Amino acid sequence: DTGVSQNPRHKITKRGQNVTFRCDPISEHNRLYWYRQTLGQGPEFLTYFQNEAQLEKSRLLSDRFSAERPKGSFSTLEIQRTEQGDSAMYLCASSLAIGRFYEQYFGPGTRLTVT
Amino acid sequence: EDQVTQSPEALRLQEGESSSLNCSYTVSGLRGLFWYRQDPGKGPEFLFTLYSAGEEKEKERLKATLTKKESFLHITAPKPEDSATYLCAVQEGNSGYSTLTFGKGTMLLVSP
Numbered sequence: 159d160t161g162v163s164q165n166p167r168h169k170i171t172k173r174g175q176n177v178t179f180r181c182d183p184i185s186e187h188n189r190l191y192w193y194r195q196t197l198g199q200g201p202e203f204l205t206y207f208q209n210e211a212q213l214e215k216s217r218l219l220s221d222r223f224s225a226e227r228p229k230g231s232f233s234t235l236e237i238q239r240t241e242q243g244d245s246a247m248y249l250c251a252s253s254l255a256i257g258r259f260y261e262q263y264f265g266p267g268t269r270l271t272v273t
Numbered sequence: 274e275d276q277v278t279q280s281p282e283a284l285r286l287q288e289g290e291s292s293s294l295n296c297s298y299t300v301s302g303l304r305g306l307f308w309y310r311q312d313p314g315k316g317p318e319f320l321f322t323l324y325s326a327g328e329e330k331e332k333e334r335l336k337a338t339l340t341k342k343e344s345f346l347h348i349t350a351p352k353p354e355d356s357a358t359y360l361c362a363v364q365e366g367n368s369g370y371s372t373l374t375f376g377k378g379t380m381l382l383v384s385p
Contacts (some may be wrong), residue, residue, distance in 0.1 A: 200375030
């Protein structure tokens, strides 16, 4: 399968615990994005990498959130001291920026439930 | 600030009953408008990109069109397997980045 992959697919954690999600983009894509989606809403942008550089972070990304993309390949999103409000689907997308073409392709998501 | 509004929020059709979904947007310089399909519990699946007013794209029973203020996703003779949430997203042209701003989606249910 050459699409975007995310692990784990589901995560249940207790409030106050730390969690880490992984995203493997489409291999030739140089851009990687993290979004969060809650029930009945569209995805909301969290952060974005071009190669290994983190170029933009949303106001939604509090100090408890950190993302990395070492060597410009896979990416991890860590949430420290989870809160019930962090419960959501966390989506990763990747794209190849050539000229005007910026289509983003999404992975299956990681469903986080904070109890 | 960018705003994307989709209507209706939900739409129920009989198999074969054609209809249209609307996406209206306000953005300071549109780089692209994107349509995605999302099935429950899954990530959005890319359908179309539209870049300029007057542009149209087609895929099977779906046709997307774009004006300066809105986009339509026309569904011709839908089948039950077309049931999904359809998301519209815009990419602002004036930013150096390429993040997407999504609407809340239209939930489509096609009954046999």
